Amino acid sequence: MSLAEQPKTGIDSAGGISRRQGWGLFWLLVAALLAWLVFATWPAWLNDILISKKAFISAILNGITLAGLYFLVASGFTLVFGLMRNVNLAHGSLFLLGAYLGYAVTQWTGNWLVGVVASFLILAVIGVLMQMIVFRRLEGDDLRQTLVTIGISILAADLMLAVWGGQTYQLETPDWLSGAITLPVITAVRSNGASVFLTYPFYRLVVLAAAIVVGVGLWLMLNRTRVGMMIRAGVDDRAMLSASGVNVHLVFAAVFAIGAGLAGFAGVVGGSALSIAPGEDIRYLLASLVVVIVGGMGSIPGAAIGALLIGLAEQIGLVYFPTYGVVLTFVIMVVTLAIRPQGIMGKSL
Amino acid sequence: MTSLAHSEQEATATSWFERVGAGNWLIAAALILYPAVASDFFLTQIGGYSLIFGTLALSLMMLAGYGGMVSLAQITVAGVAGYAVAIFGENSSNVLGFGWPWWLVVPWAVLLAAVASALIGWISVRTEGIYTIMITLAIATASFYFAQQNYSIFNGFSGFAGIRAPQFLGVNWRDPLPFYYLCLGVAVVAYAAVLYGARSTFGLTLQATRDNPRRMRAIGYNVTAHKVFAWFLAGIVAGFAGVLLVWFNGRISPGTIGVGPAINVLIIAVIGGMRHPIGPYLGAVVVVLMQTFAIDIVGAERFNTLIGLVFLAIVFFSPDGILGIWAKIKPHLAQKAMRPDG
Numbered sequence: 198m199s200l201a202e203q204p205k206t207g208i209d210s211a212g213g214i215s216r217r218q219g220w221g222l223f224w225l226l227v228a229a230l231l232a233w234l235v236f237a238t239w240p241a242w243l244n245d246i247l248i249s250k251k252a253f254i255s256a257i258l259n260g261i262t263l264a265g266l267y268f269l270v271a272s273g274f275t276l277v278f279g280l281m282r283n284v285n286l287a288h289g290s291l292f293l294l295g296a297y298l299g300y301a302v303t304q305w306t307g308n309w310l311v312g313v314v315a316s317f318l319i320l321a322v323i324g325v326l327m328q329m330i331v332f333r334r335l336e337g338d339d340l341r342q343t344l345v346t347i348g349i350s351i352l353a354a355d356l357m358l359a360v361w362g363g364q365t366y367q368l369e370t371p372d373w374l375s376g377a378i379t380l381p382v383i384t385a386v387r388s389n390g391a392s393v394f395l396t397y398p399f400y401r402l403v404v405l406a407a408a409i410v411v412g413v414g415l416w417l418m419l420n421r422t423r424v425g426m427m428i429r430a431g432v433d434d435r436a437m438l439s440a441s442g443v444n445v446h447l448v449f450a451a452v453f454a455i456g457a458g459l460a461g462f463a464g465v466v467g468g469s470a471l472s473i474a475p476g477e478d479i480r481y482l483l484a485s486l487v488v489v490i491v492g493g494m495g496s497i498p499g500a501a502i503g504a505l506l507i508g509l510a511e512q513i514g515l516v517y518f519p520t521y522g523v524v525l526t527f528v529i530m531v532v533t534l535a536i537r538p539q540g541i542m543g544k545s546l
Numbered sequence: 547m548t549s550l551a552h553s554e555q556e557a558t559a560t561s562w563f564e565r566v567g568a569g570n571w572l573i574a575a576a577l578i579l580y581p582a583v584a585s586d587f588f589l590t591q592i593g594g595y596s597l598i599f600g601t602l603a604l605s606l607m608m609l610a611g612y613g614g615m616v617s618l619a620q621i622t623v624a625g626v627a628g629y630a631v632a633i634f635g636e637n638s639s640n641v642l643g644f645g646w647p648w649w650l651v652v653p654w655a656v657l658l659a660a661v662a663s664a665l666i667g668w669i670s671v672r673t674e675g676i677y678t679i680m681i682t683l684a685i686a687t688a689s690f691y692f693a694q695q696n697y698s699i700f701n702g703f704s705g706f707a708g709i710r711a712p713q714f715l716g717v718n719w720r721d722p723l724p725f726y727y728l729c730l731g732v733a734v735v736a737y738a739a740v741l742y743g744a745r746s747t748f749g750l751t752l753q754a755t756r757d758n759p760r761r762m763r764a765i766g767y768n769v770t771a772h773k774v775f776a777w778f779l780a781g782i783v784a785g786f787a788g789v790l791l792v793w794f795n796g797r798i799s800p801g802t803i804g805v806g807p808a809i810n811v812l813i814i815a816v817i818g819g820m821r822h823p824i825g826p827y828l829g830a831v832v833v834v835l836m837q838t839f840a841i842d843i844v845g846a847e848r849f850n851t852l853i854g855l856v857f858l859a860i861v862f863f864s865p866d867g868i869l870g871i872w873a874k875i876k877p878h879l880a881q882k883a884m885r886p887d888g
Contacts, residue, residue, distance in 0.1 A: 284676055286683070334862075339676045340616060344816060344861045347809055352854035359848065479805050483687040486680050494677075523692040530684060531669055538672040 238383055248516070254382060254395055256516040257509065262401040264508025265408030266470060269463035270481050271488040271500045272415060273456035279432050279495020280452050282339055283332060286346040289482030290353035291457050295320050295464025296473040297357060300366050309371045309469070316461040324457025328450045350478065358475050368469040374400050404470050408504075411459065415497050428452055432495055487526060491533045493543025502541055573824075577730055586722040590794070592838060594722075596830040597729040598790045601736050603814040603826030605784035608740055611820040612749060613776045614756035619666050619682035620811050622689045623781050624788030625803030626662040629693070629700060630655035631709060631792050638708025641701040648712035656785035663781025664774055671773040686808040694800040705799025709792050719793075729790055733827070736783050740823045743779070752776050813857050819869030828868050 214222070239250045247253045274288045285291075295316045303312035327349070335341045382395040419425035427448050430438045439445045464473070467481070484507065492503025510529055514522030533540060581589055602624055609615045635651040637643045646654070670681040693700040711719040711728075719728055743749045752772055755762045759769050792798045801807075810833070818829025836853060844852050864870040 282676065284680055286679075340679075341861055341865060343676060343679055344812075345858065347812065348854050348858040348861060351809065351850055351857065355848065355850035355854065359851075479687060483684060483691075486684040487688075490677075490681060490684060520696045520698065521692075523688050523695060527685075527688045527692070530681075530688075534669055534672055534681070 235382055251395065252516055256512045258397055258401070260509035260512035261505070262405045263512060264504040265405035266463060266467045267484045267488050267508050268408045268501055268504035269411060269466060270460060271485040271504055272411065272497060273459035274485040275489045275492070275495055275497065275500045276415070276452055277456040278489065280428055281332070281449055284339075284343045284346065285456070286343060286482065287350040287353060288460055288485055289478035289480070290350045290357075291320055291323070291460035292464045292467070292481045293357060293473065293478040294353065295461025296368070296468035296477070297361050297366070298461065299465030299468060300368050300473065303368060309369070312368070313462060313465045316465045317458040320461025321454040321458035324453040325450050327457070328453040333446065354475065354478060363475055365472050365474040366468065367472045368465065370400050370469045374403055378402070401470060404466055407466060412497065412501055419497065424448070424451065487530050489540070490530055491540060493540030495544070496540070496542040499540055499542030574734070581723055581726060589722045589726045592834055594726050594729045594794060596827070596834045597733040598787055598794060599811070599814055599834065600827035600830035601733050601790070602784055602787035603811050603818065603830055604736055604740060604823055605780040605787065606811055606815045607820045607823060607826045608780045608783065609776060610815065612744055612752050612756060613773060615671070615678045615773065616812070617666070617670075617682045618679060618808050618812055619686045620780070620784050621803050621808045622686045623659050623663045623666070623784040624791060625689065625693070625798070627655040627659035627785040627788030628792035628798040628802065629706070630658045631789055632706035632798050633699070635709065637706040639701055639704070639706045641706070642699070648714065652789055655789055656782055659785030659788055660778050660781035663784060664778040667774045667777025671770055683808070686803070687805055690800050690804045693803060700800070703800065705797060705802070707797040709796055709798065711793040725794070732786050732790060736786065737823050737827070740783070748772070748775070813853065817857065817860050817867050819867030821866055821869050825867055825869045832868065
């Protein structure tokens with residue numbers, strides 16, 4: 198993970214092994230320790246410290262799957278920010294709108310997948326409209342663009358409250374995604390010698406898989422396609438990209454469409470895993486903000502690392518120090534800003 | 547003409563202050579005489595409340611207007627002071643409440659708020675420009691969730707109730723009239739201090755830092771220290787507003803420092819205008835009046851739609867808020883007066 202921070206040379210071998218090999222060894226040990234934690238039957242003292250193996254492994258799994266959801270939300274946010282220097286504080290509203298639309302479409306058609314696709318497409322169109330109607334007019338004025346997104350989020354929250362009311366909705370996942378699966382992880386051994394295996398909701402693992410697919414897809418698009426090349430060029434030097442004959446507005450609109458669409462997609466996926474209610478927009482906006490601040494603005498791998506850190510911190514905090522859980526998230530943010538103001542994977546400011 | 551319509555560098559306090567000296571006195575007289583015509587409702591719910599939120603937005607205006615740092619965490623700073631009053635003073639929630647006397651609690655609460663503000667500033671000035679708004683929003687939201695989750699210090703969701711303005715000098719400051727004058731006094735002192743501070747060496751240095759941090763750094767100024775100190779000063783102003791707010795409400799809960807109120811403070815400052823310290827107070831009066839009376843027109847449920855639309859309109863058409871509109875209209879009025887046909 199943090200290998201990217203290390204100098205690429207690794208020749209400065211001091212005591213037989215190079216720095217790079219040293220780090221490799223370190224990560225290998227960490228991986229071995231994790232593997233032992235997951236697969237071994239825990240001795241009593243470890244159970245005493247960490248409540249129980251079941252609680253610990255569940256917290257880790259919940260953290261990782263929550264991280265998947267956070268990544269889905271934050272990747273769109275960071276993509277838009279990286280290219281346009283536009284802090285879209287209405288991103289949480291896009292997420293919530295996506296969830297509500299997904300719910301409505303799913304109820305109407307009876308097909309969950311249609312809901313997912315429709316939500317992505319509708320939000321992508323809304324994203325393009327926002328770019329064309331609002332942001333293009335305020336180009337180059339970061340602060341006003343951000344203020345406008347605040348205004349939009351207030352409006353959106355109120356209008357969504359008017360349409361869908363204050364109650365909590367729960368999207369129903371299709372049968373083939375529901376249920377629990379048994380993982381090959383022994384949580385305890387009964388007195389008669391039978392092992393108790395850990396069961397986990399299948400859908401949450403699907404969320405994680407979706408996040409990985411989206412992440413890899415975004416990475417491939419950014420690094421292996423022509424459009425991605427234009428986007429990366431725009432991140433580095435917008436004026437130069439425009440001067441070399443690329444229609445920058447088109448690229449911006451495309452990125453905004455992807456960003457908003459991903460928020461809608463995450464809305465349906467997240468609304469199925471958890472639930473949707475007014476106020477969730479702010480929760481996911483906070484998550485995106487912190488993930489992006491920690492991971493580095495405009496970086497997709499950064500968003501993945503940030504999401505993983507925040508998701509794990511939130512779930513572990515929830516289990517082990519319930520009333521101070523938020524503080525852990527907060528500390529991660531502050532420490533990151535103190536050591537690396539631009540975020541873990543961010544480019545220097 | 548005032549220099550308000552011209553570039554920011556010229557729009558420092560000097561010319562404006564000299565020209566509108568008379569205007570300032572007029573406003574002061576009107577505000578002092580306001581209780582003579584106002585009912586108790588207008589005195590506290592409109593007058594006092596506007597002054598409190600105006601002062602809070604003034605602390606944002608200091609940072610944004612002079613320092614170029616737009617903060618969304620001002621309500622969090624005020625909340626620190628408010629919670630400090632509840633925790634160290636008296637409350638009726640049977641949680642903590644050390645019962646310190648008011649003359650100890652108030653300075654202590656304001657100091658805590660100022661230190662908290664300086665810390666927030668120290669975290670956010672490490673990055674620049676647009677990042678500040680993100681980081682302060684994250685801090686404000688995280689503080690809200692923390693206050694809501696934590697029961698041992700912040701008494702969780704319900705917060706603290708039964709917090710009262712003290713009685714001293716033979717005056718019960720809880721009553722509408724004294725409380726209004728208390729708010730007015732704090733607001734006037736804060737307003738004058740900001741006007742004076744803007745023309746002080748520190749104020750000018752801060753404005754220079756806003757305009758060109760690299761040059762200031764090259765000249766040898768410690769840019770970070772100046773900005774953090776500005777946050778500290780803004781924290782004092784916000785802290786006083788927080789103390790007044792908790793006395794006004796009589797209670798404080800996570801809802802008081804939530805994201806909605808945090809954004810409200812920014813809305814007030816933006817609607818009023820962030821070029822001059824009078825802006826936040828104008829904005830506060832407009833927003834509070836809207837909050838009170840627009841409900842009759844659009845209904846309580848759709849109030850946020852209205853405020854969102856007004857906010858969007860201001861951001862789109864008059865980035866300097868009401869002050870900007872005034873700066874645009876004033877030359878026309880002056881020209882009209884000079885024409886023979888009036």
